[in-house]
Amino acid sequence: MVNESQSPREEEEKRLLVVLEQVSRRMRKETAVLGERRGDVVGIRQEFWEDVRMNFSDSSEVAETWTSIVQQAEVLAERERSHRVASEAVERLTKQFDSPYFARIDFAEDGREAETIYIGRASLLGEDGETFYVYDWRAPVSSLFYDHEPGPAAYRVPNGEIDGEMTLKRQFVIRGGQMKHMFDTSETVGDEILQAVLSEGSDTSMKSIVATIQKEQNFIIRDERHKLLVVQGAAGSGKTSAALQRIAYLLYRHRETLTANQIILFSPNPVFKGYISHVLPDLGEANMRQMTFRELIEARLGRRFEVEDLFAQTETLAAIDGTAEGDARERSVKYKGSDHFFMTVANYLKRLEQGGVSFRTxxxxxxxxxxxxxxxxxxxxxxxxxxxxxxxxxxxxxxxxxxxxxxxxxxxxxxxxxxxxxxxxxxxxxxxxxxxxxxxxxxxxxxxxxxxxxxxxxxxxxxxxxxxxxxxxSYRFIDAVATYTALFESRPLFASCSPDGKLPQGWEWMSLRAEETLGRKRIDHEDATPLMYLSEALEGFRRVEGDIQHVFVDEAQDYSPFQAAFLRRRYPRARMTVLGDFNQAIYVQSQESGGFGGWTRLMAPEVTAALRLTTSYRSTEQIVEFTKGILAPEDAVHISPFHRIGELPMLIPCEDAGRLSERMTADVTELLGRGYGTIGVITKTASESGDAAALLKERLSGDVPLTLVTGGSAELPKGVSVLPAYLAKGIEFDAVLVWDASSERYGKEKDRKLLYTVCTRALHILHVYYTGEASPWLPRSGG
Incomplete structure (x- = not known):
């Protein structure tokens, strides 16, 4: 019976002790098993050859010896598997002892009494094998917590839907086995919990969000009706977090038929790969396969050609911006990433069925x-x-x-x-x-x-x-490069393959460029995907990965329509989840693709869902409102801040780069002193990052950790990171200091979204420095 003299907090703390005792018992048992298995493995390894009967005198003895070796190896493999299972159990229970659950709901099915359900990162079953102390957050019943407030509620199960009433919804923050906070809430996830979590400092790796999943994110995580899920989300709206929780959910839901190796996630850069690498292991799941689109290109073309990557292309375009060559190259980049060019190459392939493929002697x-x-x-x-x-x-x-x-x-x-x-x-x-x-x-x-x-x-x-x-x-008797180049050597051929019979503007320049670069075994980034597509088509798409069941694409707005169509062709049996923000389309190849480069056209409308996440949780309300002011009004209309109050962003004028670095040095020192653990100094280009890092290092004291983050970096360090805008995508910092947001550096219309992307990396503090005149896109309401 409930002791009426106890407060709800006291009751919950008493119940927490019961759960922790269960976890402790299980941990003692699993630790003992782990010790036994470790001893077994060590013993078998040490005595392996002593227990094998070795005799090579004749063929029958050789066969018997081989059988003995195989049997001993199988025993060792079985013990190693048992050791691994016990080790994983101890690791999971250690995490559960720290924080066994984060929510409670009381739910009464129609016609039944209410049942109390506690929800955590992993389930906890009693020793009787029947009592659920904690339900896994991915269990069907747990969706009640994310989707409903107290009152009529329902959740889906494989064979239908269960209706009833939620009579209580309670949230907890438990750390180190101690109850820090407890809230009853009438919202899907209470603001108090979100405030507590979002106010914490940034880390060098992304955190799990299972305790703060919102209703719209929960739909993304659990949706299995659609084969193509396209998510447009404001900066900081939890797109990537929802995608990772979706992967964890799918691995839990289909654990008998789906493995982590059958899921692939395309990340925007190597830094981001390292940044998110701890989320799934934290949830008790193995990491999915993860790669960048650049790595896909390198694996296919990089051994035989010098292939330009997207970052190098961006730097090159920035260096020749405003010149005749720059304008011509930009037109080429946009066209070769377009739907029109994809259809042109597809029509060219049909012609090649009858003749025209080049071969090597x-x-x-x-x-x-x-x-x-x-x-x-x-x-x-x-x-x-x-x-x-x-x-x-x-x-x-x-x-x-x-x-x-x-x-x-x-x-x-x-x-x-x-x-x-x-x-x-x-x-x-x-x-x-x-x-x-x-x-x-x-x-x-x-x-x-x-x-x-x-x-x-x-x-x-x-x-x-x-x-x-x-x-x-390896099918290299097919000369894919010569076959591709031939398309640019004949005006009539190109026009006949063009879906509208027309040549693109600047075709002559593209023709000369293809002859110049490909003839020297150099491949421009804009040619890499079309060349891969043509090459794999001529080989019969023998490299397609049919075992992949789910493809996730993050920062999808940065992919050209051609790249989107190519990925669909490469993973023909996979369901696709693509996430991005068209306000952060910073690369030339995708700036005119309508935000998602044709992703929504990859599959039939009836199996496609397009969703929008509008609330930005990453930054304070002041930073969100400031960054909205960078965008055109029609682009900012669907962005709403979460009500977390912080400091006003600061616009800081400086006479020159020297004064800028002096002012920024002082601010870095002050921010570190205030406890901000991750500070991002973000520049427009990589060359600018090198200069900024040198200037800051010269002025900062030797004990301040400062790292120049490059395209090859795999991890984001603690302290001060200096990096170009395109490497900051998807990452967040406690404080962001923008290097020289002047009119000269960010004055063109195409710079507006880049500046927005840079500023939205900030959680708590945003300082924007500039020399000369400030960028026209910056709001004048900073501090």
Missing amino acids: LRYRDMTIASAEEIAERFYAIEASDGFATRAANVKRWLLERIKAWIESQMNEKWLEEAAELVDQEDIQRAYVDVRRSGGFHDEVFDDEDQMSQRLKRKVAEDAIAPIAKAVR
Whole structure:
């Protein structure tokens, strides 16, 4: 019975002790198991060969020895699995002892009494195997907490919906096994909890948000009806956090059929990859596969070509901005990322079914093994209806046979005999073993020597031709670069493939540029995705990853329509979740794509959902209102601040870069002294970052940690980080100091969203410094 003299707080603290005792008991048991398993593993490893019966006297003994080794290895593997399971259990229970749950709901199903349900990061089952002390936040019943306030409520289960009434909704902040805060709330997630969490300092890695998930985020996390989910969210609205919780939910919901390796997340840069890498392990799940689009390009093209990445392209465009070359390159970047160009390349591929694919001649020294003309004849002798995949695979098999025949044709050639005479002792010993295994070295001495000679020559020939055979197996007999370049060498060809029969503005410049760069094995970033698409199509998309069930794309507004369509083609069976903010479209390739580069057109409308997150939780109300003022009014209308009060942003005029660095040095020192652990000094370009870091390092005391963050950085350090705008995407800092937001640096219309992106990285403090005139996009209401 409930003791009426106890307050709700006292009752909850008493109940917390009961749960902690359960966790403690489980931890003692699992720790004991872990110790046993560790001892078993160490013992088996130490005694592995002692317990294996070794005998190689005849074939039956060899088989028995092999069986003994396999059995011992299986025992070791089983003990290692048990050790890993026990270790994971101890780790999970350690986290539960720190904070076993964060919410309580009392819910009465229609016609039944109310049941009390506590919700945490992981479930906790009693020793009887039936009592649930804590429900996992991903369990169906837990959605009540995120979606409803007290009153009529319902939650979905696999076979329908359960209706009832929520009679109580309570939230907790528990740290170190101690109840710090407790609130009863009538909102989906109470403002008090959000205030407490959002007021905390930033860290060098993203945190889990399971205790503060909002209703609209919960829909994103649990939606399984749609194959394509497109989320437009204001800066700081929790897009990425919701995506990571969605991954955790999917792994929990489909744990029998889905693994982390079947989920891939495309991140905007390596820094962001490290920033979010702790969220899923914190929830007890393995990390999904994670990569940047740049890494995808590098894996496909980077071994044979010098490939420009998006950041280098951005720096180049900034350096030639306002010149005739800059204007021409910008037009090319926009066009080659467009839907129009994707359709042009798709139409070109249809034409290539009948003819026009370029091939490479297979040649060793001055000897032709198969000419480009022969390969083309073989390729196009196969019916077009069979598709590129069948044609390419057939030609590959034919070429490998051709290589074998060529080796045989060279067996009596002088060059091969001379090369065979120069082989080392190890190759001679291998040839000896091969002849002996084949029954040689008996009476026919001369025949044995001849066999040795033949095997040595064949080995030399195979080694010589091995790079060509490897290239054939990788389909490099198809010259994708020449085939792609051909599209820009003929006006009539391009116009015939164009969906409207027209050439793009600046086509002549693009033609000369393709000849210049591709001819020197250099690939501009805007050519990389079209070239990958053409290359993989000609090979029959043999590299598509059909085992991937879910693709997540963060900062989706930065992808061109061409890149979006390519990803859809590369992962044909996957459901897609794409998240972004069209107010942060900072790259030229996507600035005219309507925000999401055609993502919503990738799948049929009936399986597509487009959602909007409008509340910005990251920054204080003062910072959100300030950054809204940077945008055009029509772009800012859907952004609402969460009511967290803080300091006004500051606009700080400076005479020159020297004075700017002096003022910023003083502010950095003061902010660190006030306890702000992460400070981002954000510049427009990478070269500017280098200059800013040098100036600040010169003036700051030696004990202040300052890091220049580059495109190759994988982790965000504590202290002061100096980085260019495009590396700050998706990351947040306690304080952001914007380096030289002058009219000269951020004066053009295309700079407006870049400046907005930079300023929205701030949680608590925003200082904007400038020399000369301030950017026209900056509101004049700063402090």
